[in-house]
Amino acid sequence: MTLDDQMKEIADELSIKYGSDYVVTLKELYAIFLKKYGTKEGSINPSDYCYNRVNNGITLKKPTVFEYLGHGKYRCLGSNYPYNGNIYHKPKGQREFIVGTCINGDRIIASKDDFFNEDTDTNIDKRQNDHRTSRNPSMKLRFEILKRDNFKCCVCGASPAKNPMVELHVDHIIPWSRGGETIEENLQTLCSLCNYGKSNMI
Ligand SMILES: [Zn+2]
Known part of the structure; x- marks a missing residue:
């Protein structure tokens, strides 16, 4: 069972x-x-x-x-x-x-490319092996990206400093599911609204 x-x-x-x-x-x-x-x-x-x-x-x-x-x-x-x-x-x-x-x-x-796919765990493991980096940025890298982007959404400029309701995410520019790596050049700060408006289905 x-x-x-x-x-x-x-x-x-x-x-x-x-x-x-x-x-x-x-x-x-x-x-x-x-x-x-x-x-x-x-x-x-x-x-x-x-x-x-x-x-x-x-x-x-x-x-x-x-x-x-x-x-x-x-x-x-x-x-x-x-x-x-x-x-x-x-x-x-x-x-x-x-x-x-x-x-x-x-x-x-x-929303969010992670949830569109119907991948089995095995496929996810396999995809992981096609990457040089792991999917989730470390806390350190996450913080570095937020700092680099001045703690603002790269799309709409929203910032938690101005509006406590704003939630910032560190997002893959080329989605992980399309081979994008978890490296500085492929990461950006997005607010939750912009992040979930974006999907790799586009
Ligand atoms: Zn935004």
Whole structure:
């Protein structure tokens, strides 16, 4: 049984038993997985299986069974739930932002090249091998790019210094998925609005 199947089975069982308002914590899920399948907690990431969430490198083919509520809590909606609401992404160390919408359980990702592809993990690994650099800039490089660009969006000039709502991202000019490397010359500072207006589909 694959991890995807286990996640689907557990969420479906919980939602049938307790109703789709039932909230489970990450800790509880770890315990259920261990008891039921002997699956270790290191391989369990329920946030990959949420109607309202996408993560880096995730394939959209994964079953959706939870609503992420924050603070390690998941509502057990089960598969085939007609979920309606925003889809969020939260990169490590950054604030979460909206990347799409879920309509009657179908996820529509409106932006960001990372989430368009339906790559399998193997393809992502393979693509990684075609690069000299790793996909995510280090904190140091990220900071250097922000500093070089004067902490302003290269497209619209928005700056968190002037408007605290502005969120700056370090973006690949030639997208990683098209062979762009994570090097100074291929990175730029964009605000979240300009970043997600841009996609490598253009
Ligand atoms: Zn901008």
